[in-house]
Amino acid sequence: MAGNGDGTFQEPLGTAxxxxxxxxxxxxxxxxxxxxxxxxxxAGATGTVWMHPTV
Known part of the structure; x- marks a missing residue:
């Protein structure tokens, strides 16, 4: 979950x-x-990548 910078978190992101x-x-x-x-x-032929957001 991504942080808001104030000790709280944004809503979780769900994905299938x-x-x-x-x-x-x-x-x-x-x-x-x-x-x-x-x-x-x-099968190992494809996949999903989530990139860490840069500030």
Missing amino acids: ADGRPGIPGAADFNRDGADDLVVPDG
Whole structure:
């Protein structure tokens, strides 16, 4: 969940996983210094990446 900067959080973001999601991983995919999240699909051919917002 994203923070508001005052000790509270924004509403959670829900998303559906496609089929059987694989093991999630974290890495700095866009080289901004913050880890991003990736969840592969069950077959491993595609996946979903969530980029950490930069300020």
